[in-house]
Amino acid sequence: STIPSITLNNGTRIPQLGYGVWQVPDDEAAAAVRAAIETGYRSIDTAAIYENEVGTGQAVAAAGVPREELYITTKLWNSGTRDWSGEQGRDAVLREFDASLAKLGLDYVDLYLIHWPRPMHGSFLNVWKAFEELYRDGRVKSVGVSNFGTEQLDTLLKESSVVPVLNQVELHPHFPQTALREYHAAHGIATEAWSPLGQGKELLAEPALLEVARKHGRTVAQVVLRWHLQSGVIAIPKSVTPSRIKENFEVGGFELDAGDLAAIAAVETGKRLGPDPQGFDWN
Ligand code: NAD
Numbered sequence: 001s002t003i004p005s006i007t008l009n010n011g012t013r014i015p016q017l018g019y020g021v022w023q024v025p026d027d028e029a030a031a032a033v034r035a036a037i038e039t040g041y042r043s044i045d046t047a048a049i050y051e052n053e054v055g056t057g058q059a060v061a062a063a064g065v066p067r068e069e070l071y072i073t074t075k076l077w078n079s080g081t082r083d084w085s086g087e088q089g090r091d092a093v094l095r096e097f098d099a100s101l102a103k104l105g106l107d108y109v110d111l112y113l114i115h116w117p118r119p120m121h122g123s124f125l126n127v128w129k130a131f132e133e134l135y136r137d138g139r140v141k142s143v144g145v146s147n148f149g150t151e152q153l154d155t156l157l158k159e160s161s162v163v164p165v166l167n168q169v170e171l172h173p174h175f176p177q178t179a180l181r182e183y184h185a186a187h188g189i190a191t192e193a194w195s196p197l198g199q200g201k202e203l204l205a206e207p208a209l210l211e212v213a214r215k216h217g218r219t220v221a222q223v224v225l226r227w228h229l230q231s232g233v234i235a236i237p238k239s240v241t242p243s244r245i246k247e248n249f250e251v252g253g254f255e256l257d258a259g260d261l262a263a264i265a266a267v268e269t270g271k272r273l274g275p276d277p278q279g280f281d282w283n
Pocket of ligand 1: 019020021022023045046115146147168169193194195196197198199200201204219221222236237238239240244247248274
């Protein structure tokens, strides 16, 4: 299977389908990521808070795939520092990054994301300036954000010189983020979908989606992932089950037509599975 890639605003490329490892315990991550790489995935999405950067790094080291063919994303967690302002905040971000890199056993990551904006603290711009340093140093090939709203993106566009390559947000047919995607497109920011399968819950049992899947002789998960790809979105589905890891990668060889896309658009509920990022402030 050939997975298309997307060219980001700094000229680098990211596979449009990756493998996410949230909730995979560290001692299972190596086997799971290994299975994904053997299946053909080349992009892996982890985060400091997932506490599986060690296992993820072990799989990368053991995979027998040249490092430059892999695309590794990790994220800065909220508690990286409680004080994200000024020089102290900057130093804390750099320390957190070093810790992630050491756990992964890598000398660079392809993408580093601010995990949540925590707008109530007003410190994400200071964090972003430290991200710019990491980017200039080359230890991060691209910098981006996660769970940012248009207000926070406006601030970055106005106050800094590096535009995030992408914003990773909750996105699936129940919650398609139409307005945010339009904003991204207007500013050269790619959209990456977390929980692209709606966490495998009600979304995969939607009768309208079952109908589309039946028509194409595919599973609902494959139809939903195909929808992401045809929407120009980057998707990072998670599974620890080898057969599903494979199923989720087999999203080529068919095309959703206008009728299918209309049926998928009609399942929108506007309901999130995760928290509203504008108010989210866990440590
Ligand atoms: P997902 O939408 O990828 O769903 C995963 C779940 O769906 C699995 O645990 C399994 O129960 C089920 N599933 C997977 N494949 C299936 C298949 N083929 N058939 C039936 N069921 C299937 O949800 P997710 O894990 O929340 O999101 C994917 C990734 O996104 C995460 O692993 C993580 O890397 C990232 N993420 C990021 C954030 C963020 O704040 N940036 C938040 C949540 C998730």
